[in-house]
Amino acid sequence: MPELPEVETVKNGLEPVMRGNRIKSVNVRRxxxxxxxxxxxxxxxxxxxxxxxxxxAKYILISLDSGEILLVHLGMTxxxxxxxxxxxxxxxxxxxxHQSDIGAHDHVIFDMEGGETIVYADPRRFGIMxxxxxxxxxxxxxxxxxxxxxxxxxxxxxxxxxxxRGRKMPLxxxxxxxxxxxxxxxxxxxxxxxxxGLSPRRAATTITAKSGPTKRLELLVRMVRDVIGExxxxxxxxxxxxxHTDGELGYFQHSFxxxxxxxxxxxxxxxxxxxxxxxxxxxxxxxxxxxxx
DNA sequence: AGCTCGACCTGCACGC
DNA sequence: TGCGTGCAGGTCGAGC
Numbered sequence: 379m380p381e382l383p384e385v386e387t388v389k390n391g392l393e394p395v396m397r398g399n400r401i402k403s404v405n406v407r408r409x410x411x412x413x414x415x416x417x418x419x420x421x422x423x424x425x426x427x428x429x430x431x432x433x434x435a436k437y438i439l440i441s442l443d444s445g446e447i448l449l450v451h452l453g454m455t456x457x458x459x460x461x462x463x464x465x466x467x468x469x470x471x472x473x474x475x476h477q478s479d480i481g482a483h484d485h486v487i488f489d490m491e492g493g494e495t496i497v498y499a500d501p502r503r504f505g506i507m508x509x510x511x512x513x514x515x516x517x518x519x520x521x522x523x524x525x526x527x528x529x530x531x532x533x534x535x536x537x538x539x540x541x542x543r544g545r546k547m548p549l550x551x552x553x554x555x556x557x558x559x560x561x562x563x564x565x566x567x568x569x570x571x572x573x574x575g576l577s578p579r580r581a582a583t584t585i586t587a588k589s590g591p592t593k594r595l596e597l598l599v600r601m602v603r604d605v606i607g608e609x610x611x612x613x614x615x616x617x618x619x620x621x622h623t624d625g626e627l628g629y630f631q632h633s634f635x636x637x638x639x640x641x642x643x644x645x646x647x648x649x650x651x652x653x654x655x656x657x658x659x660x661x662x663x664x665x666x667x668x669x670x671x
Numbered sequence: 672a673g674c675t676c677g678a679c680c681t682g683c684a685c686g687c
Numbered sequence: 688t689g690c691g692t693g694c695a696g697g698t699c700g701a702g703c
Contacts, residue, residue, distance in 0.1 A: 381696055412679070412698085436697075454697055455681080483681085502680045504697060520698095547674065556698075563696055637696090660676060662694085 380452040381563035382436055382528065382606060387613030388458055389433045391627035395460050395494050396428040396440065405487040407480075411500060412453060416509040422446060423488075423509075435524050435560035439515070446509050449520065453504025458627050461495040524560035528606050533559060535591035535599045542582040542595075549585070550578035550658045553602070565637045566605050568664045572636035573601040577670045578663045579656075636664045644669060 380388065404420040416422070426442040433439070440448040450456075461475035475495040480487070486507065488496040498505070510518055526532035541558050553559060553567040562570075571578050574597045576585070585594040609632060635645050636653055644651040644666040651668025 384696080451697080453680095454695070500680095501682065502695090504680070506698095545673080551674080554697095565696060659674085661697095 380436065380454075380456065381565055381609075382433075382561035383566075383609035383613050385436045385438060385452060385561075386433050386610050388452065388627045389431050389438050390613075391460070392438070392440075392458060392496070393431050395490065395492070395496065397430060398427065399494070400427045400491040401425065401442075402489045402491045404489070407485050407487070411456075411485065411503045411505045411507065412451075413506060413508070415507055419507065419509060423448065434521060435527070435556060436563070437521065441512060445512055447512055447515060449506065449508040449510065449518070450498075451506035451520075453500060453502060453506065455502040456498065456500040456505035459497045459499065460627070461497065462493060523557050525556060525558040526560065528559055528561055528602055529610075533599060533602070535596040538595055538599065539586045539591040543586045543588075545582040547582050548579050548658060549576055549582050549598075550663050552582035554659075559602070562602070562606075564661055565632075565634065566602075566609065568637045569605045569634060570598065570601045571670060572665060573605060574598040575669055575671065577667070578658060578665050580671070636666065639664055 401423050404423045406415060406420045409415065422444065423442070426444050426446075429441045429443055431438060431440050436451060438450040438452075440450065442448060459475075461473050475487075475497060481499065483499045483501045484497050485500055485503070486498040488498075490496065498507075506520070508518075508520070515521060526537065538558075542552055545552060547555070549571060550567060553562050553570065554564070568578070574594070576594060576598060585592050585598065612632060639653040640655040642653050644653060646666070646669050649666060649669040651666040653664055653666055656663050656665070
């Protein structure tokens, strides 16, 4: 279920275990996920020290002292779990991962020199792993065309006013378009539009203006930042909780006001409407037709 | 050029 | 209990 806040949480959970640690061995248990794994992936990872981790949109970039970057996307169902090794002093006291624990969906298993075992599992296999030289970070085909970060300085009402001028695409689809804003997913787009009181069906261009961004557009930008920021904060706190129970990263409970609330009363003061579910571009949209215009 | 939709996979919840 | 159907948090690329 990873959207951007989950990916950020996963990256933050991997960081203390991976950074500065060396990859002792990698068990690659199938030929690929959504795409084939890069040539000789295990060999190219083995023996490397991890220099740093960062997130770009919903991608995690893990830089190695070989000069390469390991790119990871969690797809729909990808997850990392951190275990202690037999002799390790790792992240999760007392939780070990043995040969006999390897599950059908455990596709890539990293054994770290510090003793930790990091397992990538992904039942639907929509995830991605790739390896490329650090110089290619801006030209890599999966990264080159990404738009602005939702929490970055480049996401402004002025920016969207230009990007969306003349775009008849519904707001829902416009917000999901990774070439404009990179990293928004179905849940948080529903939530942001709900908070902003904007219909997901409204054409994006209708909240732009030649003279400058409309109040509606300014509010939407604020709501996008708010909802993503709050979810990252919630992930940060749940990460601390998870770290004491098991090593699983990236799944935490949110309270959504629109997403998956079909039939429930709209939570907005004095609205009295009901959350509806419609399908747009083949995906569920949840919204309140009474207060979202 | 802009936009929608199918395809890629497995698992789960639901109704009969 | 078993089976069929539809649905799922992503995104690339074909085709209108």
